[in-house]
Amino acid sequence: MSLRKICCAGESNVKGSYFMKSVWLQENKWEDVERYLQKKKTIIVPVGSVEQHAKHLPLGTDSFVANKVAEDLGQQTDTLVAPPNWVGWAPHHMAFPGTITLRPETLISLMYDICKSLIYHGFEKIIIINGHREANLPPLKIAITKLRNETGAFLAIADPFYIAKKIGGEIKKSEPGGAGHADEMETSHMLHLMPELLEMDKAVRNIHLKHPFLQHDPFVEGDTIFVPSDVAGYREGSKNIGVVGDPTVSTAENGKTYHRELMKNLIEFVRYCEEEVEVTIRKREIPL
Numbered sequence: 001m002s003l004r005k006i007c008c009a010g011e012s013n014v015k016g017s018y019f020m021k022s023v024w025l026q027e028n029k030w031e032d033v034e035r036y037l038q039k040k041k042t043i044i045v046p047v048g049s050v051e052q053h054a055k056h057l058p059l060g061t062d063s064f065v066a067n068k069v070a071e072d073l074g075q076q077t078d079t080l081v082a083p084p085n086w087v088g089w090a091p092h093h094m095a096f097p098g099t100i101t102l103r104p105e106t107l108i109s110l111m112y113d114i115c116k117s118l119i120y121h122g123f124e125k126i127i128i129i130n131g132h133r134e135a136n137l138p139p140l141k142i143a144i145t146k147l148r149n150e151t152g153a154f155l156a157i158a159d160p161f162y163i164a165k166k167i168g169g170e171i172k173k174s175e176p177g178g179a180g181h182a183d184e185m186e187t188s189h190m191l192h193l194m195p196e197l198l199e200m201d202k203a204v205r206n207i208h209l210k211h212p213f214l215q216h217d218p219f220v221e222g223d224t225i226f227v228p229s230d231v232a233g234y235r236e237g238s239k240n241i242g243v244v245g246d247p248t249v250s251t252a253e254n255g256k257t258y259h260r261e262l263m264k265n266l267i268e269f270v271r272y273c274e275e276e277v278e279v280t281i282r283k284r285e286i287p288l
């Protein structure tokens with residue numbers, strides 16, 4: 001993990017002087033955090049998943065993406081990043097070995113306790129970077145909605161897929177049904193971020209067209225109805241490989257473009273949070 005000094009007096013023209021040795025909270029001392037909180041109330045919290053990602057991507061893909069995006073965002077906006085949360089909610093991916101899933105209640109409690117601890121210390125604006133797309137979203141939404149109402153803190157979930165959906169739609173090469181899991185954009189992004197962990201000769205195309213209501217590709221417009229997957233159905237639907245979509249057309253170049261746009265949007269959002277969002281904290285409590 002790269003260390004980078006942020007806002008050190010005399011070394012940066014970014015206003016403020018937080019004397020942070022690293023954007024990662026856990027690499028600092030408590031006095032560094034105390035100093036940071038005198039100037040800044042925002043923190044980034046990455047959360048991902050360790051789950052099968054077909055034969056060409058590593059199990060930790062969603063967490064690697066969340067951690068890299070969070071670190072990059074922290075460095076570019078001089079914002080602290082909370083420790084990585086590696087495991088999410090992924091019951092259908094238990095169809096393949098290596099996947100670890102929390103119960104949704106556990107993920108709600110985990111995020112609730114982490115954010116509540118941060119709010120207790122004086123953080124008022126919390127931006128969660130979710131690398132696991134829609135599967136983590138229901139528990140994360142419940143956790144931050146509870147915290148928002150209880151504490152008054154500002155909490156947000158930025159999902160790398162949804163916050164860069166526009167550019168994804170513009171640069172994608174795959175046909176409708178090409179986005180799903182271990183798919184084109186996810187693979188392109190990882191080819192840009194961590195190419196050493198991929199085995200592209202094992203990437204397989206699986207365009208799985210179901211009834212239009214059940215279309216899972218978020219780039220396809222249309223009316224949809226939600227039906228959850230189970231382990232057996234997921235194994236079969238993903239060709240016994242774990243892929244839904246088309247990673248064979250992925251390129252590092254597109255991953256770079258996608259990452260750049262994603263960072264641009266996230267940086268704009270951090271600035272918005274810092275400059276325009278006003279927060280009144282009503283309650284600070286230790287999670288017990």
Ligand SMILES: [Zn+2]
Nearest residue numbers: 061062182186
């Ligand atoms: Zn993924």
